[in-house]
Amino acid sequence: SQTIHQWPATLVQPVGSPLSLECTVEGTSNPNLYWYRQAAGRGLQLLFYSVGIGQISSEVPQNLSASRPQDRQFILSSKKLLLSDSGFYLCAWEGQINSPLHFGNGTRLTVT
């Protein structure tokens, strides 16, 4: 069966420090991959999506970037974190056409 792994679960970083969140999917090939951010008391906002290796599309201009170095690996990065980058980050994948999105357990990022 397919599983999605996301780490770390929690992260506290100072302003100006770099960021790297990793997401991997097992049990499927060529998935569409997504990064969402959830701010406190709000729904989810799509940040990036990828339909294949090296193919990244951004939905919202921001201080973050994403990369997909391997088929089932999706990385969210920043060179210098801002206070406003604090939030809950969720990775998700989808396989077959119009199948539901399946989410990872998320990463709680606090920028101090």
Added chain:
Amino acid sequence: AQTVTQSQPEMSVQEAETVTLSCTYDTSESDYYLFWYKQPPSRQMILVIRQEAYKQQNATENRFSVNFQKAAKSFSLKISDSQLGDAAMYFCAYRSANYGGSQGNLIFGKGTKLSVKP
């Protein structure tokens, strides 16, 4: 642009009772999908139920069922025989039937926090 509205920030239900969570959406598309996701305190997003817009029959999953009114653009979730484990944030989401990428982006409502009283 499509929007999803959940007008109930918080709801409460007695254990074993039934509760209905409301969701309305706005779209000009005729083909799309609607979802209810549950987010317990662990924060993991869990798919509860899915509805295809071209299907008139309301989706059901055990104790969870929806009332899909396409003309009214309404998609409510009914939870029967509520259990303590049902306590969570519930998000309504819309997705275009266009496959993948941004066109397949899930658009979420702001959520309804459901409390279950023993």
